[in-house]
Structures are given as C-alpha cells and as structure tokens.
C-alpha cells in the first residue's frame with residue numbers, strides 16, 4: 001500500500017530514540033515496501049535536539065521515510081497514529097524514592113493514555129519501553145477506556161533476547177537453534193527467564209544444559225541484571241539493544257511470530273497460569289496480524305511457580321502503589 005503507516009515515538013531525542021528512529025525509517029520494522037511517517041513526541045526542552053535528529057533522518061534519504069512531524073503535545077503528535085512506541089520516561093535521579101518515580105511516570109502515562117484514546121487511529125497498537133514498563137503500560141491502558149486492552153503491551157523482548165544469547169553461549173549453539181524461551185513477569189530484577197520449556201536444536205534446553213545450579217545462580221541473575229552490567233561497563237544504559245528489541249517486538253506483533261516458536265511480551269493477564277487478572281505480565285505469546293495469544297498448557301513445576309509468583313507479587317505491589325496515587 002502507498003498510504004504511510006504512522007508510527008509515533010515518544011522520548012524521540014533520547015538514547016534509545018537515536019537508534020530506534022533510523023531503523024524504523026529504513027524499513028526494519030514495516031519492511032522496505034511500506035512507507036512510514038514518523039510522529040515524534042518530546043518534552044519542550046528537548047525539541048531542539050530532536051530537530052537535529054530530524055536533520056540526520058533527512059540526510060539518510062531513506063526511501064521508506066514518507067515524512068516526520070515533531071512536537072511536545074501528545075494530542076497533536078499521536079493524531080492518527082497506527083503504532084505508538086512509548087519510550088520516553090522519567091529516569092530515576094538521585095534522591096528519588098520509588099514512589100516519586102511511579103508518580104512522575106504516572107503523570108506521563110496518564111496523559112499519553114488519554115491522548116491516544118482521543119486521537120489515535122482505530123487500529124492503534126501501543127508498545128511501552130519506558131520504565132517501569134509494565135506498570136506504565138497499565139496506567140496508559142487504564143486511561144484509554146475506548147482502546148481495546150489487548151492493544152497495550154510492555155517490552156520484555158530485550159530480556160528475551162538477552163536470555164537467547166546467554167543460552168546460546170552456554171550450549172555452544174546459535175540463537176537460531178533456540179526456540180520457546182520465555183520471560184515471565186515484570187521487566188525488572190524479579191523477572192523469570194525460563195528455559196524449562198525451551199529447545200536447543202530440538203532438545204529440551206534445561207536437559208541440554210543439565211546444570212540446575214547454572215540456571216539458578218548464573219543464567220537467571222545474568223539475564224535479570226544485564227541492564228545494570230551494561231550501565232557499569234558503558235556508563236549509560238542499554239540503548240541500541242533496547243531499540244533493537246523494541247523493533248523485534250513491534251515487528252513480530254504486527255507481522256507474526258516465527259512458526260514453531262513464540263516470543264515474550266508483557267500483556268494484560270487474563271488469569272492464565274494463575275497470575276492475577278489485569279496485571280501487565282510477560283508471557284509466552286504467539287502473535288499474528290497485530291493480535292497475540294498466550295501460549296497455554298505449559299507444565300509449571302514448583303521452581304518455576306515460585307519465580308512466576310514472586311514477579312507477579314512485585315507487579316501487584318506496583319499496581320497498588322499507582323492505585324494509591326490515584327493514577328488508575
């Protein structure tokens with residue numbers, strides 16, 4: 001089709017934005033045959049920097065980029081958006097308590113949820129990358145009553161990709177050999193990367209590894225704390241990898257997860273696997289044409305149960321905190 005797809009991105013002048021926009025504009029998200037219109041939201045003080053990024057986008061002369069609009073008003077920037085990638089968020093700064101962080105981000109995602117509700121296209125899909133991603137998605141979803149709840153997702157694909165890469169290294173395989181890996185729960189240190197249902201070259205991954213101590217003491221903490229390790233090494237948080245995962249997640253959501261495999265995505269819980277209904281919880285999902293379905297029927301042993309419940313408990317706490325603040 002020749003009608004451009006309108007992709008809104010928030011926090012567009014930030015670190016992740018600097019990787020993400022160029023990949024969307026070059027066709028990595030929607031393909032080389034689909035023109036894309038970028039609609040970029042920033043806070044007022046960052047608009048000048050964003051103008052510089054737009055100059056660079058122009059200078060790339062991407063054939064797929066149909067146009068770029070920027071602004072600091074969500075009701076204008078989200079107008080007619082088909083896909084919204086909510087990346088911009090308030091980082092935790094020195095002296096900020098967790099409650100302050102939830103409150104600052106709550107204000108952002110309340111306003112953006114309302115704006116999407118008002119002006120986005122009927123087929124809008126929303127992916128939240130900005131942290132705390134799951135709870136920010138919950139806030140936006142709750143403030144957008146006219147948008148079907150399944151249109152809101154939060155990013156755990158970076159965790160999924162990190163887990164793929166760790167497991168490939170451990171088993172001497174490539175990421176292509178690995179299927180059916182799952183990140184359960186919150187995009188936080190309580191997340192549960194699960195290889196008990198995964199396959200390496202068609203064989204059960206946990207059996208191929210054959211080392212429960214490695215799973216518990218090495219693999220899970222390495223994946224869950226990878227963000228902190230990147231900050232320690234690079235001096236700033238993961239950006240190119242987060243942008244790449246944001247693309248992977250949106251692309252698979254719109255165009256379908258690979259046959260014989262699934263992906264991890266935080267979606268509204270319907271109570272599957274005993275997780276409280278209504279939380280934005282990362283599940284194994286199969287996607288197609290902008291829809292997703294939670295993979296059902298996986299056998300959950302006591303070890304996995306404990307991890308899945310612990311990360312759910314953290315999300316319940318976050319939900320209670322934002323409910324207490326009157327944000328949802």
Ligand code: NAI
Nearest residue numbers: 011013014015016041042043088089129130131155158242
């Ligand atoms: P950054 O600080 O470089 O950029 C964030 C941008 O958002 C800034 O330019 C800021 O001006 C903008 N912003 C703030 N409030 C806004 C608002 N109300 N509307 C529009 N824009 C707004 O941060 P970076 O590195 O790009 O990360 C962005 C977010 O992504 C952070 O919350 C970070 O924690 C999160 N993140 C999530 C990951 C995940 O896997 N879910 C992985 C890595 C980062």
